Each structure stands twice: as structure tokens, then as C-alpha cells.
Amino acid sequence: MSETNGRGVSLHTKILIALLAGAAAGVTVNFLTPKPTPAWLDHLITYVMRPLGDIFLRMLFLVVIPLVFASLALGVAQLGRMGNLGRIGAKTFAFFLITMSIAVVIGLGLVNAVEPGVGLPRDTQDFLQKEFGKDAAKKTDKTTTFGVETFVNIVPRNPLAALVNMDMLAVIFFALLIGIGLTRISAERAQPIIATLEGINDLMIVIIGWAMKLAPLGVFALIFSVTARFGFDLLIPLGYYVAVVLIGIAIQMFGVLSILLATLARTNPLEFFQKVRNVIITAFSTSSSSATLPTSIKTAEEELDIPPSIAGFVLPLGATMNMNGTALFEGVTVMFLAQVFGVELSLGDQLIVVVLSVLTAIGAAGVPGGSLPLLAMVLTTVNVPGEGIALILGVDRLLDMCRTTLNVIGDLAAAMFVARSERGGPEVTEPGPREADGAAYGAGGADGA
Numbered sequence: 001m002s003e004t005n006g007r008g009v010s011l012h013t014k015i016l017i018a019l020l021a022g023a024a025a026g027v028t029v030n031f032l033t034p035k036p037t038p039a040w041l042d043h044l045i046t047y048v049m050r051p052l053g054d055i056f057l058r059m060l061f062l063v064v065i066p067l068v069f070a071s072l073a074l075g076v077a078q079l080g081r082m083g084n085l086g087r088i089g090a091k092t093f094a095f096f097l098i099t100m101s102i103a104v105v106i107g108l109g110l111v112n113a114v115e116p117g118v119g120l121p122r123d124t125q126d127f128l129q130k131e132f133g134k135d136a137a138k139k140t141d142k143t144t145t146f147g148v149e150t151f152v153n154i155v156p157r158n159p160l161a162a163l164v165n166m167d168m169l170a171v172i173f174f175a176l177l178i179g180i181g182l183t184r185i186s187a188e189r190a191q192p193i194i195a196t197l198e199g200i201n202d203l204m205i206v207i208i209g210w211a212m213k214l215a216p217l218g219v220f221a222l223i224f225s226v227t228a229r230f231g232f233d234l235l236i237p238l239g240y241y242v243a244v245v246l247i248g249i250a251i252q253m254f255g256v257l258s259i260l261l262a263t264l265a266r267t268n269p270l271e272f273f274q275k276v277r278n279v280i281i282t283a284f285s286t287s288s289s290s291a292t293l294p295t296s297i298k299t300a301e302e303e304l305d306i307p308p309s310i311a312g313f314v315l316p317l318g319a320t321m322n323m324n325g326t327a328l329f330e331g332v333t334v335m336f337l338a339q340v341f342g343v344e345l346s347l348g349d350q351l352i353v354v355v356l357s358v359l360t361a362i363g364a365a366g367v368p369g370g371s372l373p374l375l376a377m378v379l380t381t382v383n384v385p386g387e388g389i390a391l392i393l394g395v396d397r398l399l400d401m402c403r404t405t406l407n408v409i410g411d412l413a414a415a416m417f418v419a420r421s422e423r424g425g426p427e428v429t430e431p432g433p434r435e436a437d438g439a440a441y442g443a444g445g446a447d448g449a
């Protein structure tokens with residue numbers, strides 16, 4: 001790993017130590033303190049740990065809009081100039097949809113086999129309902145109804161408003177238009193805009209470097225806040241459900257994606273996972289695909305040698321649309337809650353769950369808990385009480401950390417697949433410097449236009 005400090009301790013080692021130390025400290029404090037959470041611990045979390053964690057998160061979030069916009073528009077412009085945008089776009093979307101569908105099917109298979117919701121004790125269920133009922137109502141209150149509007153809203157009425165409101169799908173749409181448009185005007189006119197976008201892109205990468213310096217502290221604070229409050233108490237009654245989600249995530253990540261990497265992308269999965277350690281840690285500790293995007297772009301270009309034009313196209317799209325972990329989580333959760341509430345879901349119903357899980361995973365925002373409002377929508381669609389979400393809220397943070405990790409690994413796998421298929425060979429020796437961008441990678445395309 002390239003990022004080391006003067007004494008040779010790499011950043012990822014520091015982040016990993018912070019992650020483990022934060023978790024150990026949080027669990028220990030949770031174990032040693034009486035329930036409910038004493039005031040001093042509440043204050044420590046509210047006034048020290050959460051703010052530290054939030055500042056780190058905000059440092060990452062503040063680059064997201066300019067970065068997504070600039071890298072996507074640039075990626076599209078570069079691919080468009082090479083005449084292969086359509087092919088790359090089609091490959092990217094096909095990879096997204098197929099892997100997300102496989103993820104949900106794995107989740108449903110597991111949850112049907114294990115049936116974690118069938119034996120849940122009544123009093124545990126009541127306790128959790130009471131404990132998290134209000135919270136669930138709050139989180140799902142702002143539920144954006146999913147329907148034809150969701151698609152209409154992808155086209156922003158006012159692109160600046162979309163940027164300001166972090167309306168990711170609309171921002172993506174606008175960036176795609178700008179990128180395609182840049183290929184349709186004269187090179188002379190397009191050049192200054194492209195140079196500006198490149199400048200913005202590079203600037204954001206510099207700021208990310210600064211944000212990552214805060215990562216060890218931020219990660220410690222974030223993990224401590226979660227574990228000190230909840231410890232492992234709530235994991236026990238929902239243990240089987242959690243296990244099903246986690247096993248599903250592991251199968252998708254280390255099984256399905258590894259096989260796809262090895263076969264379609266001709267990449268050694270072990271090496272791949274080794275190189276993306278920083279991304280895994282960032283996704284796991286931030287629970288946010290968007291916040292992880294800067295790190296994944298950097299890693300894709302510097303560690304995986306993915307051309308910036310492909311990384312800049314696939315990864316921002318993936319951070320918002322490609323959520324393997326979220327789709328799997330949604331499928332398992334809908335079935336689990338259906339089991340808890342005794343709702344029979346036929347094969348046809350489960351097919352609807354598959355489709356809706358994939359669609360809502362595409363629509364979910366890449367932020368912590370981003371899928372919860374949409375999950376409530378899927379639940380009600382198949383007649384499972386939406387408040388059922390209260391049952392899983394207590395463990396959601398842990399699941400969110402894990403599903404976000406899979407979400408982001410899925411994006412990198414997609415980028416790797418697209419990059420390798422475009423270059424047409426397993427040997428990737430040329431580095432991915434931003435300056436060399438368009439022309440170099442255009443020439444490297446296997447089948448040209």
C-alpha cells in the first residue's frame with residue numbers, strides 16, 4: 001500500500017487498529033456499564049465520539065457531489081469520444097443487474113432454508129417493537145414512495161437543486177448528459193470544460209487524502225459509539241437472522257464475486273481482496289457507499305490499475321445503483337419479517353420480492369440506513385407490516401456495515417470486469433495515470449469502436 005507515514009506505518013494498518021480498538025473499547029464499556037446507558041457514557045458518545053465520527057464522515061461527504069459529477073461526466077466524455085460508451089454502459093448495467101439478482105436469490109434461498117423468524121420468542125418481539133417502534137416510524141416517515149415518480153424524478157427539473165439536495169440519481173443523469181454532450185460539441189469548446197472537470201476531480205482526490213488522515217480517529221469514534229450503546233445484547237435474539245444475512249453476504253462476496261472475478265475478469269480474487277483492504281475498511285466503518293466512493297476510485301486507479309475513464313464511469317454509478325449487499329439484505333429481511341408475522345409468501349410473492357429488492361437497492365441512497373425507507377415500501381407491498389422494521393433496527397448498523405462492504409466490493413468487481421474486458425487480456429501492466437487517460441485507454445480497447 002502506498003500510503004505510509006514517515007515511520008512506515010501504513011494508513012490502512014492504522015485504520016484497522018482503530019477499528020479493532022474502537023470495537024473492543026465499545027464492547028468492554030457496554031459490558032461493564034449498567035443498563036440503561038449511564039449519563040456519562042451518553043455524554044461521551046453524544047458530545048465526543050459521535051461528533052468526531054461525524055466530522056470524518058462529513059469530510060468524505062463533502063467531496064461526493066463534485067466528485068461524482070466531475071468523474072462521471074469525464075468518464076462518459078472520454079468513453080464517448082472513444083465510441084464505446086454504449087458497449088461499456090451495457091456491460092456495466094448487465095453486471096449490476098445480474099449480480100444483484102444473484103444476491104437476492106442467495107438471500108432468499110438461505111432465509112427459506114434456515115427460517116430464522118419462525119421461532120422468535122413473543123416477548124423478545126414485543127420488547128423490540130416497543131424499544132424501536134418510534135425510531136422506525138421516524139426513519140420510515142420520509143419514505144419516498146416507490147413508483148412511476150421514482151423514475152420521473154431521475155430527470156431533474158433543476159440540476160443545481162439536484163446537486164444541492166444530493167439527489168444522486170438526478171445528479172448522475174445530469175452528469176451523463178453533460179458527458180455525452182461534451183462529445184457532441186467541437187473539441188475546441190469541449191476542452192476547457194474537460195480541463196476544468198479534470199481539475200475538480202484532482203482537487204477532490206487531494207481533499208480525500210486529507211480526510212483519510214482523520215480516518216483512524218473517525219473510525220475509532222464511529223465504532224465505539226455503536227458498540228458502546230448496543231454491545232452484543234440485541235444481536236442475540238436476532239442471531240439467526242443476522243447470521244443468514246452475513247452468510248449470504250459472505251457467499252456473494254467470496255463465492256459469486258470471486259468466481260466472476262476469476263472467470264470474467266481473469267483476476268486472482270485473493271490478490272483483488274488484498275488490494276482493496278482500505279476500501280473494505282472504509283465501507284465497513286462508514287456504512288456508506290457514497291462516503292466510500294472517493295477511496296474506491298483511488299484504489300481502483302492506483303491499486304487495481306483500472307483506467308480512470310472506466311473507474312470514473314463505473315464506480316460513481318455503482319455507488320448509487322449497484323448494491324449487492326442491500327438487495328440481499330432486503331430480500332432476507334422481508335422474508336424474515338414475513339416469518340415473524342406469520343405471513344405466507346408464495347413463490348410468486350417471492351419473485352416480486354426479488355424484483356422489488358433489486359429495484360429498491362438501485363434506488364437506495366448510499367448513506368447509512370439508506371435502504372430502510374425503501375425496505376418499508378417493499379414490506380407493505382407484500383403485506384408484511386412495515387413497522388416490522390422496528391425488529392431489525394437494533395442490529396441494522398452491523399448489517400449496514402457488512403452490506404455496504406459488499407455493495408462497494410460489487411462496484412469494484414464490476415469496474416474490474418469492465419476494465420479487463422475492454423483491454424481484452426489478463427495482463428494489465430500499464431498504470432492508470434489520470435494524465436494518460438482518454439487516448440491511452442482508447443487505444444487499449446480490445447475491439448475499438
Ligand code: ASP
Binds near residue numbers: 368
Ligand atoms: N448503507 C448502504 C450503502 O451506503 C445503503 C443501505 O443499504 O442502507 O451502501
